[in-house]
Amino acid sequence: EPFTSATPEAEWQLVEVAIARARSQITDLRETVSQRTSPEEAAIFDAHLLVLEDEELLNGMRDGITNQRLNAEAAVWDAMAVYREQLLAIDDDYLRARAADLEDIARRVIACLRGTGQSTLTQIAQPSIIVARDLLPSDTAGLDPAMTLAIVTELGGPTAHTAILARQMGIPAVVGATGIVTTTTGAAPGTLALDGALGVVEVNPTTEVIVGYLAQRDARHAQRAHFDADARQPALMRDGRPIEIGANVGQLRELPDVAQQGAQGIGLFRTEFLFLDRTSPPTEDEQFAAYREAVQHVAGGTVIIRTLDIGGDKVVPYLPLDHEDNPFLGVRGLRLCLTDAFQPLFKTQLRAILRAASGGARLKVMFPMVNHSGEMHAARALLRAAAAELDGQGIAASAALAHLPVGAMIETPAAAFVADQLADDCDFFSIGTNDLTQYVLAIDRMNPTMAGHYTSFAPAVLRAIYHAVSMAHARGRHVGMCGEMAGDPRAIPLLLGIGLDELSMVPPAIGEAKHVIRRCTQAGVAELSRRAFALTSAEAVTQLLEDHLRGLMAG
Ligand code: PEP
Numbered sequence: 001e002p003f004t005s006a007t008p009e010a011e012w013q014l015v016e017v018a019i020a021r022a023r024s025q026i027t028d029l030r031e032t033v034s035q036r037t038s039p040e041e042a043a044i045f046d047a048h049l050l051v052l053e054d055e056e057l058l059n060g061m062r063d064g065i066t067n068q069r070l071n072a073e074a075a076v077w078d079a080m081a082v083y084r085e086q087l088l089a090i091d092d093d094y095l096r097a098r099a100a101d102l103e104d105i106a107r108r109v110i111a112c113l114r115g116t117g118q119s120t121l122t123q124i125a126q127p128s129i130i131v132a133r134d135l136l137p138s139d140t141a142g143l144d145p146a147m148t149l150a151i152v153t154e155l156g157g158p159t160a161h162t163a164i165l166a167r168q169m170g171i172p173a174v175v176g177a178t179g180i181v182t183t184t185t186g187a188a189p190g191t192l193a194l195d196g197a198l199g200v201v202e203v204n205p206t207t208e209v210i211v212g213y214l215a216q217r218d219a220r221h222a223q224r225a226h227f228d229a230d231a232r233q234p235a236l237m238r239d240g241r242p243i244e245i246g247a248n249v250g251q252l253r254e255l256p257d258v259a260q261q262g263a264q265g266i267g268l269f270r271t272e273f274l275f276l277d278r279t280s281p282p283t284e285d286e287q288f289a290a291y292r293e294a295v296q297h298v299a300g301g302t303v304i305i306r307t308l309d310i311g312g313d314k315v316v317p318y319l320p321l322d323h324e325d326n327p328f329l330g331v332r333g334l335r336l337c338l339t340d341a342f343q344p345l346f347k348t349q350l351r352a353i354l355r356a357a358s359g360g361a362r363l364k365v366m367f368p369m370v371n372h373s374g375e376m377h378a379a380r381a382l383l384r385a386a387a388a389e390l391d392g393q394g395i396a397a398s399a400a401l402a403h404l405p406v407g408a409m410i411e412t413p414a415a416a417f418v419a420d421q422l423a424d425d426c427d428f429f430s431i432g433t434n435d436l437t438q439y440v441l442a443i444d445r446m447n448p449t450m451a452g453h454y455t456s457f458a459p460a461v462l463r464a465i466y467h468a469v470s471m472a473h474a475r476g477r478h479v480g481m482c483g484e485m486a487g488d489p490r491a492i493p494l495l496l497g498i499g500l501d502e503l504s505m506v507p508p509a510i511g512e513a514k515h516v517i518r519r520c521t522q523a524g525v526a527e528l529s530r531r532a533f534a535l536t537s538a539e540a541v542t543q544l545l546e547d548h549l550r551g552l553m554a555g
């Protein structure tokens with residue numbers, strides 16, 4: 001509510017205190033970033049500090065409070081918006097890029113007004129459980145795994161990117177814990193017990209309960225050690241069919257896990273994570289180095305680079321993304337990269353990928369959120385243009401492009417329906433069930449209220465997967481899956497029955513997945529898949545798959 005009941009003087013004082021706090025946070029951040037990366041990287045914060053000294057901007061805020069009777073928050077937001085519009089109107093790319101910073105600064109000042117410092121999450125000094133209404137993927141990416149015992153949020157679903165990042169980092173997480181912030185506000189240490197696998201949290205648990213949780217944890221660790229013991233052996237079904245196992249990664253610090261946990265390659269490199277947790281996009285050289293580093297970590301294997309998938313829940317504060325009421329149905333993934341505004345950024349990424357491929361790196365490239373052939377053609381045309389630019393600089397990129405497998409993610413119903421057409425334009429598919437499930441079922445993957453209905457075991461989702469796989473195979477194309485479903489031990493026998501060639505998952509899931517695969521036979525998975533496709537509800541499919549898995553592991 002913008003109207004304020006406090007006096008304008010008191011309200012203005014709040015703004016002044018918040019700005020002072022924001023300034024000191026930015027100064028700290030500048031120091032940290034300068035030490036961790038480079039002074040050039042930190043220079044952006046000088047620009048942020050200058051904005052907060054701008055007389056015109058400060059006058060705008062004061063005017064909002066005294067003349068328009070706005071409260072502090074609304075006055076800050078409005079004045080920042082006016083300033084942003086002014087920058088956007090100037091015909092200067094540098095100033096236009098700074099407009100994106102203003103949103104970042106505005107958010108910081110508002111966070112300070114609300115008494116929550118934005119930068120504190122990266123600076124936690126003792127092992128802690130993070131309780132929050134919601135965490136942006138960029139918040140989660142900045143967490144120190146050594147200091148983060150667990151995460152509990154009120155919002156989000158199991159395939160929200162904050163949950164996926166936590167899984168990748170090996171941090172237990174419970175999302176959709178309604179009311180947890182109020183319940184735990186002011187709680188003393190040791191008053192929370194949680195089980196990330198089951199998705200349960202207990203506030204003020206008794207000693208008995210805590211002992212129970214600890215026993216569970218130890219049992220899981222022991223089981224995990226058992227599964228991981230032969231995780232580096234190949235994944236062959238009992239009667240010999242080999243299944244390729246890839247790892248899903250996002251951040252460079254996860255790369256050592258890939259081979260160590262038994263992946264043959266990287267089936268999904270979420271490159272947008274290279275863009276989070278920083279204040280400007282990585283340069284072409286930085287991306288080139290990152291892609292090469294990824295290849296070095298998968299001796300002999302292939303790295304599938306998924307091009308930028310920004311939008312939806314993956315917001316990048318410094319990029320000029322407009323507010324959308326339905327961001328998951330808006331400008332995200334490949335669509336965003338094909339817009340005039342984002343093409344230069346996209347081209348930079350394509351150049352970095354092509355440079356890595358020209359150096360002999362074993363790469364594949366795939367595009368997220370493809371809906372139809374026209375988008376594949378447009379993306380391929382940009383790849384060719386980027387290669388031609390590099391050729392002109394003496395890098396043999398067009399020659400490398402001729403051998404670079406180019407694929408589409410199948411993650412919208414549209415893509416699944418036209419999989420036959422897309423297969424003609426692609427060298428391979430990778431099925432992204434996190435999105436495919438939300439779009440097939442019309443259930444937001446972020447909505448905790450609907451989380452009980454968000455399931456890839458729904459007959460409609462299984463049919464979409466089956467259709468995409470058959471269309472691709474009919475044309476001799478390789479099909480992988482990189483959504484969270486691929487790492488779910490219950491799903492794996494069914495996915496083998498459907499015919500998936502490759503499964504890519506968070507590294508900690510690989511050991512168990514391989515155990516399941518080794519116990520499967522072709523006749524067994526074919527029969528399971530026949531039975532699953534005859535069922536009419538997700539519950540029945542889940543029951544069938546759970547029973548089957550139990551039998552498999554006991555046998
Ligand atoms: C997916 O949608 O299944 C996928 C792998 O992509 P992301 O989770 O990054 O949207």
Ligand code: MG
Pocket residue numbers: 368411432434435
């Ligand atoms: Mg997706």
